Amino acid sequence: MADKDNAVFNTIQQAPNLRSNLADMLTAQIESGDLKPGQRLPTEQAIMTATGVSRTIVREALAALRAKGLITTRQGLGAFVSNDPTPRSFSIIPNDLQSIDEVLRVLELRMGVEYEAAGLAALRRTQEDIDRMQDRLDDLDKALEEGGYGAQEDYAFHRSILVATQNYYYGRLFDTFGNIMVPRQWARLDKMTSAERKRHAARMRREHHAIFAAIRDRDEPAARRAIRSHLSKSAARFEELRDATA
Incomplete structure (x- = not known):
């Protein structure tokens, strides 16, 4: 994985609340531009190492981002920030x-x-x-x-x-x-x-x-x-x- 792909996660400290907030953290990084359109996300293992959460939690977070249209996956290549990362979400207010x-x-x-x-x-x-x-x-x-x-x-x-x-x-x-x-x-x-x-x-x-x-x-x-x-x-x-x- 290229250094630029890993850079966002190098400074993340392991913390108890990341278990529930990983998806929100990734969403914020995409919306802020820290993770740019077309950029490849770190591997599941890299995210696990950086955040201290389990593989299951990482996969749940990535699935949530896919459901919102924020990321896409490519067979054999990994997950990428969508070129047009407009959230697709449904809610009742x-x-x-x-x-x-x-x-x-x-x-x-x-x-x-x-x-x-x-x-x-x-x-x-x-x-x-x-x-x-x-x-x-x-x-x-x-x-x-x-x-x-x-x-x-x-x-x-x-x-x-x-x-x-x-x-x-x-x-x-x-x-x-x-x-x-x-x-x-x-x-x-x-x-x-x-x-x-x-x-x-x-x-x-x-x-x-x-x-x-x-x-x-x-x-x-x-x-x-x-x-x-x-x-x-x-x-x-x-x-x-x-x-x-x-």
């Missing part, structure tokens, strides 16, 4: 969810992703995954019992399902969206009576516990049914709200 129709479109997307993820999680989950899911479920139960929205806890529970697939792309997809995947601005708890709030909380707990139990018991069909039922009922509630406010 809060402004996208200003109508119930947009919320329903997001729920359709979630159903497609999470239906498959729940089945995979039931087949592949480890005891560590189950413990994590149980903790997230307990947090959600507590938030609902205290009369809160539980949006952040809801998001964390659903993300723990994606992690249990053992396919890191699922979790990374959810991370792209963040907890706006659970649009609490439309929950309208403040307009519910005390009895309605209790029914809402009980329904939420019941649906999430059914998903958890199916994955815990390695029941793939039941896991898929439970997640589809939960998201379908959420969609139905939003449709009712849309019709009521039309």
Whole structure:
């Protein structure tokens, strides 16, 4: 590898946070021009040596850059900065969810992703995954019992399902969206009576516990049914709200 290809990485110090930030670091170097269009990236081994992260982390970071259109790979030659490194990324931001129709479109997307993820999680989950899911479920139960929205806890529970697939792309997809995947601005708890709030909380707990139990018991069909039922009922509630406010 030419010295100029390695120069960017010669000064990188090994640090604990590089595990999660390697892709961001490479993106910043491309966007700043430190890594120029057409320039060959250092080898995986060189990046590992410079940053102290594992080969798996390096490959994940390079895959993320390829998905954004920032780099290309050439058979037998390695990875190169794209000649036109314009990021190609997809995200959902809060402004996208200003109508119930947009919320329903997001729920359709979630159903497609999470239906498959729940089945995979039931087949592949480890005891560590189950413990994590149980903790997230307990947090959600507590938030609902205290009369809160539980949006952040809801998001964390659903993300723990994606992690249990053992396919890191699922979790990374959810991370792209963040907890706006659970649009609490439309929950309208403040307009519910005390009895309605209790029914809402009980329904939420019941649906999430059914998903958890199916994955815990390695029941793939039941896991898929439970997640589809939960998201379908959420969609139905939003449709009712849309019709009521039309």
